[in-house]
Amino acid sequence: MSGAPSIRDMFFEECEELLEALVEGLAGLEASGPDAAESLDTVNAVFRAVHSIKGGAGAFGLDALVDFAHTFETVLDKVRSGSLTADADLMRLFHRSGDQLANLVEAARDDVPANAEAAGAVLSELQKYLGDEDAEEDFVFEAMGLDLGESASVLTPDTFEISFVPKRALYENGHEPLLLFDALAELGTLEVTADTTGIPAFDGFDPTDAYLGWTLRLTTTESETLLHEIFEFVEALCTLDITKSSAAAPAPEPPGLIDLPDLGGLPDLTELPDTSALPDPDPIAAEAPAASAGKTHEKEVRGPKPTLRVDLDRVDRLINTVGELIINQAMISQRIEELDLPSVAHVTNELEAYKLLARDIQEGVMAIRAQPVKPLFQRMSRIVREASDATGKTARIVTQGDSTEVDKTVIERLADPMTHMVRNAVDHGLEAPDARIAAGKDPCGTIRLSAAHRSGSVFIEISDDGAGLNRERILATAIAKNLVPADAELTESEIDNLLFLPGFSTANAVSNLSGRGVGMDVVKNAVQALGGRVSISSQTGKGSTFSIVLPLTLAVLDGFVISVADQTMVIPIASILETVRPQARDLHRIGIDDQVISIRGNYVPVVDVAANLGIRRSGPAPCGILLLVATDPRGMSALRVDAIHDQRQVVIKSLESNYGRIPGVSAATILGDGKIALILDPEELVNLNMGAQPSAGLPPPVQKELRHVDGT
Structure with missing residues (x-):
């Protein structure tokens, strides 16, 4: 520990x-x-x-x-x-x-x-x-003396009017106004006047509340900065106003004791009168001051929220323990279902309560790790300034949604990819000031960062208002580097995705920012390692936008338990738009093996999950169930699975650190029966299906890997 x-x-x-x-x-x-x-x-x-x-x-x-x-x-x-x-x-x-x-x-x-x-x-x-x-x-600075002799008399004193009204939180945090007044008195001549008008009637008096305020008049040769430093630690716990008086200030006198005014109008709380013989107070008249005091209390409870610094390792251990708790709950549920008890059994109700409690604990623990992306965005503002100085361009950064909360691990591991993308936006995206003026643009370019929660995921966008991607140059560079065939006919989105190929770079010369061939492929791999995906959209003359979609957390997810060729797997619910049980008349064959389905007048390509994972079926492929997913940039696709068994929360276990990477699979989990189930990546499954062409090569079969992972 x-x-x-x-x-x-x-x-x-x-x-x-x-x-x-x-x-x-x-x-x-x-x-x-x-x-x-x-x-x-x-x-x-x-x-x-x-x-x-x-x-x-x-x-x-x-x-x-x-x-x-x-x-x-x-x-x-x-x-x-x-x-x-x-x-x-x-x-x-x-x-x-x-x-x-x-x-x-x-x-x-x-x-x-x-x-x-x-x-x-x-x-x-x-x-x-x-x-x-x-x-x-x-x-x-270090050799200043403390000579208060004749040399000090030549300084002209100033008079400051200070209005100081403490809030309740000032006393709750252990501060004492008298100590502040003593510190002010050491700076010159201090006059203190107390404001007692805020004190309520006796029956509405709360001894723990703050009712007094003070007006202070200080004549000193010190600067206003020093006065603010005295109140530095209580400024958020009071109402403070310091103004320099325009009237001629009297000559300074030696510091003395604080002369507090006579508060004779206040009741002596040490000798309370006998109230037994007094008539009952008017309930309406007594209620008004009490209500007023309550409102004052409600408004004045301010100040810093109490916080607790905890070592991150302890939080990680707690998260792992909660993950095992969820797995244990799933196993207990499985065993009870096998007993075939009546649905009215009390143990079923208690188990459901256990399930809800485990989920509440999990959400609470994950909230501890959640942090706003604001510090990450602030770090990017520095990257923009450095990249602008290095390239001779002028750029500003605009942020939106910086209060969006993400898992701390995601923020830490996203810093390097975002740094690279922001540098690219300044170096490659923005034009030089002269070129921007010629195009009718502001000579200062804009880099925009935005974050938001959508559909159970975190969407982060890095956009610029530059010239957009030069697709002709990108394609020519890819052909020159033998990354694609010379006769390749690619769509705009496919050309854009060439940027993610290893070793791709369009820079003419090596600089501090680019040109070494270590580029967007590193960004893509880093984002995929977080269970996310990255995509590009660009308009000529208007700029480019890089979109990153990430899971809210790296610990748990809600998913469908499905069957694919006798294999039990899990697919994230956040990726699924709709489930469809297709009719034979809705399916249409394209080419030899491909199919599309007609949904509300639109034709959506069907992706056979088993075929793309390299799993062989014992018989012909069933119609099964189609899961509609939206991927970027492929659009809508339909994933064919054999059946949907259940919806449950599963604990994510990394495959890359424990076994290795499997195409189309993002992670694994442990089900209630103790078996391992793979968690599918819909985005990569669709990409595997689109890339299954003779020129690109079939996706490698993973039947052997599946047998190693699930132990069958």
Whole structure:
């Protein structure tokens, strides 16, 4: 069992969250513009993220990280104070600074030397926005004295009006307003006035709620930034407003004690009066304050949600245990069915309750691993910037559906394929700025990332508004590399899919981004390893879209238990649009062995699952049952199976790690009778059927593999 994480590990985990907030804040500032009303709040959020990283790094002696973060936050502070305007050039520098800050955090976490040259280049650009005074301050940052003599008297004090209204959550989290006031009093002269108007009548008073608010007047020579730092850890737990007073400020006086106002109007809660002789209160009059207090409580319960950091290995063990629980439930169900008990037996009802409970546990455990794709999309924004700089193009990224939740393992293993596809979109998809202007387009290209849940799967799309695929060039390159015959007649979708062939590349020269022949085939293999599929659609002059379809989880799925030539298999329900029991008159023969079925006026190709898996039947193929599936780019197809036995939830077991890859099969599972059943991949079955031509070669038979897997 792994030990608890160290404080240093916790710091770097918090850095990941702070860097995500930094990227989100910069994107929001860029989208809203520097003149928007919410821009100041966004800049404050970005500043707090950088400042928090700096503070934690200082505690661990990470000097390079501290120095960079200090310069970064100093420039941000100038934007907060209005000395600088976050124009397009400064925003690009902020994005680069955020990337470099992430690099420094990663280097410190892995205890490896950081790229000092890259950090120095960004640091020098940041320092250009700082005046001589700021540069001198940086130089003597560690050697600043604490001389409070005559030199301090030349500083002009400012007066700040502070409105501070705590929420209930502030007290629940253990914060004490008096400590905050003491910290303010050390900065100058502080006047405190309490607002007691929010205190309800005695019978509606809740001692655990927050009713008091304070107005504070502070005269100090310190900056407003330092005041925000004092309230940094309670800003989400209170209503806070700090404004600089326009009136002339009095001369500063030595710090003293806080002079709290007389609260004589409040009842003395230590000496409660005898209420036995008092008349009964009016129920209507008493109900109103209580209801008001309830509404206040309902509105003011805010603040960060409690979270618990758990080692991922523990979650994985829990998921595996839940998977075995589901298998055990299926086995018990099988044994009870074999007993042929009456349908009214109590054990049947209890077993159904057991089944529902196991499913609830499984869904709850899977929800623990579910994470939004937002961090992945934020990482892609950095890839777009780097690819744009490398190619001399300008591009922006637009995201949609970044709150869509996916299994954490899927997100981690999808990072590399998406990085390659985003780079390709910038390098190959987008035109140069001059070419875009000539085509009547915005010189800045757009890379769009979207995610959504549909039909029990996760759909992720990477699209660009470039020139689209050059199919003539793709086909010519494939012919030149002997990937297809010279006389091949291919449809547009078939030409597009040539991009997924191993070693295919249309780049004229090797660069940092492309040209080495390691391309979309790696992407396709990575997506298929996750149980998903990838497809392309493109329009000349309008751009291209790469679509990735993935399962919600890699642990369990809902499927039909079917028979294929005396073999028991499972097919995912999410892939099935409709089931059809065909009539002989609806089936039409095409060529020698192929068939189509007429469904509502449309002809759909029939795919014999047994034939495409290489399984021999003892007799002629039955009409069976057809499962209509929609595949991309083949469209609708009908999979012929012999029978459908049951619908159940099955636990996914990897074949590639335990045995090997079988064409048309994505994984395996254990049924209630203890036997192994293969989980079919409808997409690949359709592709096998379309590729079963003499020129392409028949799909390899898997009868031998099936016998090895199921042990028969």
